[in-house]
Amino acid sequence: MTVRKLQQERGWAWNLAVPIIKPLLLATTKRTWIDGERVPATGGCLVIFNHLSHVDPLTAAHFVYDHGRLPRYLAKSGLFRNKALGGFLTAAGQIPVERLSKNAVGAYDAAVAAVRAGECVVVYPEGTLTRDPALWPMTGKSGAARIALETGCPVIPVGQWGAQELLAPYTKTPHLFPRKRITMKAGAPVDLADLAALERTPAVVQQATDRIMAAVTALVEEIRGETAPAERYDPRRSGVRPTGNPHRTDKTPKTHKKDTA
Template identity: 75%
Template sequence: MVVRKQTQKRGWAWWIAEPIVRSALVATTTHEWIDGERIPESGGFILVLNHVSHVDPLTAAHIVYDHGRLPRYLAKSGLFKNKALGYFLRAAGQIPVERMSKNAAGAFDAAVAAVRDGECVVVYPEGTITRDPDGWPMTGKSGAARIALETGCPVIPVGQWGAQEILAPYAKKPDLFPRKLITMKVGTPVDLSDLVDQERTPAVIQQATDRIMAAITALVEEVRGEQAPAERFDMKKQGVRQIGNPNKSAPEDGT
């Protein structure tokens, strides 16, 4: 496994968070990083991956940090409502997203600016923890594709598995011991070169989104050693709520 020295300038939030989070992950997980050297050493890019648990942003940050980059997440706006937490997250460079709102455009602009500034922006294209009964990637939302087409940056797919063993989707209590294996496989950049110069029609954006989700799903298949369903789970078609705990009837701001 190739591990790169962290050389990016870190603000105070990173100096506080990194040793705490790393210590917690070392105590509760083992990890297998596959092809991590495909994470670019420099320059702006989007890292896209499947979403299986509320803790997988931490494990994703682990692999990104281990390969010399600082991740910036498109994070649900609800996390920023607490003043102290919001202040901390902004200091760490995280970007609030008001999902399913016209105000989400601000997050798009911030993500584009971050990529153009040479940063790593992490996006979960599904937009929420997967609703697929067996944990497979669902259909994707357009955010990652639109950022990629706007900037022409590399889109690096990751397939990951194991975080759901620490904290199952929407579970209240984590299962910390014995330590859980987190596996992440990094793929080659998703080829969107033929779409970058085309008009940003819904069809073009959908095509880019489908390619991104196909790349992620193929990596998850490799990590799990299983074959994904022929048709990805679609929340709209299945009539499943798109934000919050799908097992609760009252709306809430959650993933």
């Protein structure tokens, strides 16, 4: 497992977070990092993950950090409403996203600016935890593809597995012991060069999105040693709510209605 030394200045938020979070992850997980050196050591890039658990932003950050980069996430805007947490996330370079809103364009602009400034931006193109019954990657949203086509930056797919054992989807109680095996495998950059030269029609953006999701899915297949369904799960076609707990019903008591995706 190759580990690359961080070259960037961390800033106060990272200086506070790393000594707290990294030892906790080291104590509760076993890590298999594969081909992480494919994450560029410098320069703007996108790193694309499948989304299994509310804890996997921490394990994904561990993977990126171990390969010499500070990850900048597209994070749901609700996390920024708390003044203290919002200030911390902003200081750590995270980008708020108002999902299912026309205001999401602001996050796109911020992500493009971050990539052009040489930052490593992490994107979960599914937009929320996978709703696939077997936890395979779902259909992707267009944000990652649009950022990639606009900037021409390297797009590094990463397949991951194991975080759902640490914290199952839409649960609040982690299973810390025994330590859980977290496996992440980075792939070669997704080739979008032919699409970047074309007008960015919805069809072109969809092709780019499909390539990104296909690359991530192939890596998850390698890790799991299984074959993903021929057709990726689409929540819209399945009538599943786009965000929040898909198992929640309108009869769920209000005390459990907080959107956690």
